[in-house]
Amino acid sequence: MPDFLEDLGHGIYAIDTGFQRPRFDAAYLIVENGRAAFVDTGTNHAVPRLLAALAALGLAPEAVDWVIPTHVHLDHAGGVGLLMQSLPKARALVHPRGLRHMVDPKALWLGALAVYGEEEMQRSYGKLVPVPAERAEASHDEQLLMLAGRPLRLIDSPGHARHHHAIWDERSRSWFTGDTFGLSYRAFDVDGRAWVLPTSTPVQFEPDALKATVARLLAAGPVAMQVTHYGRIGCSVDEVKRLAALMLDQVDEMVALAESLRAAPDRHERLKAGLLDDYLARLRAHGHAAGADAADWLALDAELNAQGLEVWLDRPAR
Template sequence: MHGIHTIDTGFGRPSFDAAYLVVERGHGALIDSGTTHSLPRFLEAIETADLRPRDIDWLILTHVHLDHAGGAGELMKHLPNAMLAVHPRGARHMIDPSALIAGATGVYGEDAVRRDYGTIVPVPKDRVIEASDGFVVDLAGRALLCLDTPGHAKHHIAIHDERANAFFTGDIFGLSYREFDTANGPFIIPTTSPVQFDPDEAHASIERMMRYEPEAMYLTHYDRVTQVKRLAKDLHEQIDAMVAIAKRHASDPDRETRIATAFAELYVGRAKKHGVMLSAEDITKLLKIDIKLNAQGILVWLDKAHAL
């Protein structure tokens, strides 16, 4: 639809982590890069779209978390004519990814980083463009507008595709797995993973995107969703509910566990109300990683807020 092709990057599990190829008059732009392991899938997607790697003009990163940007350096080696567009705060991490590697290694360990993300390599400085707020990527006359959309991360942009009247949202418009689709449409939850979640900024970024009255959102996790007004309302409600949960358990000695448990109950309850037929156990299992990261991320925000 509108020359937009979904690429399953293969990260995590099937239908978990998406990137996108936008095709316009024989030229292409990629949105996010997946991991280094994703490279064959990108090259296959380019070929399937009847393009060649030299026809790709742009690689645009929504933000530099490794499931979105870890493969950028390796992918750019295979795209001889492409420029990389990224938030100004993220540009230095693409040119020198050592801080990204060190941070991930400190959390997951060297072996796990290599297994999950592959070898992360730099992008030459002269191929990196800082996509500040309002920067327009010109894809063969098709305008892709980059908006500064903090809330999930301070180095986050969402890309408005004028032709499709849709956004490529990275993680700022939450996550919606197809296993939770019902007759009522897609089910969505926020993603508040460490370390830069901010609820006020998240609310503002969602509202900013909604002012464009988009027909659809292309999520990294996962794929195209419609019913955008209803999903935005759901995200606003859950962000507020999650903040309230975090504040309620702020002083608990086992606060991360209690917050994660309460988040699971929140998501299961809303999923059931949405008509999801999966058991509570299966819903929690599918969201296990997200529940953990959301609890950790909101705690980082909570501690920062209390320190002010």
């Protein structure tokens, strides 16, 4: 089995897409009775790995029935169009707020361009490929999808983005959460215990909606969460509850910090620094050394979360 492919049991495989750094961005492959579905794809650059994962598992491209991005941010969905060119029987199932962006990705590209800049867009994502409209459809809340007889339930899951859905797999009693259950990097595991932090990446962070989504995820009694950044976390209902409490406590703290700096002239820099300080303090409480390497690892998250919090602060509807 290739080193970028991990068997998580229950016919679920995590694929390291290679985005940014190792074990940072995962796509998932669910296999049931010779049929398959991808959940998230990473970027265009991940497509060779996704196809190689199929081959390693003895599956032909024709075996894939579904490609399901959790939402249309490019580290989750940037490779959908290109991947589907190699999957002749697959359909894309996309949140209704994101569907048009998969069919015509121009606005998606421009939005990401405003955040990351031209050089980074070309380096990390490549040219976006549209999904043919006749091969794409919108999901709906409480949709039940059957993968070769295996039920997958989709729910609307706003908070990180309004174009986000999560997928419940009854077989493994786990959710594919995209970014609604935060980020959890394996480099920060201590004695097998994960640490999580929320993601408020621009531009649709909504803390109250995120809390409601997490409560809805917990109501199913999951024993694990399959997060895009990165991998399977939790090994019991109680462990998932611990991680949820940790994340939601940070959401409240992030919001309080942002509110306190609303009118500060140097708001962005202070917000970014405050977030990073909190992450490192929490990591140390978790039992991690949280030195310079951890600060470097988390610097991008602090930057993007600060940007997202500022968009939330300045949103007129608030």
